[in-house]
Amino acid sequence: MGRTYVDSVLVRAAEEARRRGARLTEAEHLLLALASEAEGDAPGLLSPAGLDRLAVQDALQREFEHSLGAAGVSVADEEVLRPRESPRMPSDIGESGRRVLEVAMAGARKKDLGPAHIVLGILDLKVGTVPRVLALAGVDVEALRARARAVVDGT
């Protein structure tokens, strides 16, 4: 039996987390993994929302600096604002990542689960980094949800 899509996206999301120095694989790392896919359903879903890899990275950085600003913190040394990759892979999947997978899996059998299910899981999040990033990036969440649902219903 070949590896399922969800296995592959989790491995790539863990690598995204490592590259950003995160200790856990979170929802934003799943989003980065999806935004980096060149084939399949992901580009057609995410491109109209303006969510390519660079746009997600840029919005993550803006969310970070915005949240520091909200705490009254300003940083003179640009160097420390940049993500640093970790030599270690994340030790586990974080709560936001777990929620995304739960919602995605509720909508599909494991072998049928694809990018659109993950997108629906990501859009289901109410709190945390991802909803803030989508708002900062000006994403039309309802239009994206409708495209993802159309793909899911079509399979």
Added chain:
Amino acid sequence: MEDAERDPGEELAAVVAMRRLADRMEDAAVERAMRAGWSWSDVAQALGVTRQAVHKKHVRRLIDAGVQLRRRK
């Protein structure tokens, strides 16, 4: 500000951001100290953590970055 006016989401996001900033500052500062010839014990004392903790957290990254580490005396 009244508690009811505060957005917990904003406050928690600020905590996440400051934690991340502190981690990145620690990485950069420990690397600078080790490049300047500090010992693990010096860095641990300055950070207020055990020598084992600071070693475990940073040794692999510093070796990967090609930093010459001082032998323990």
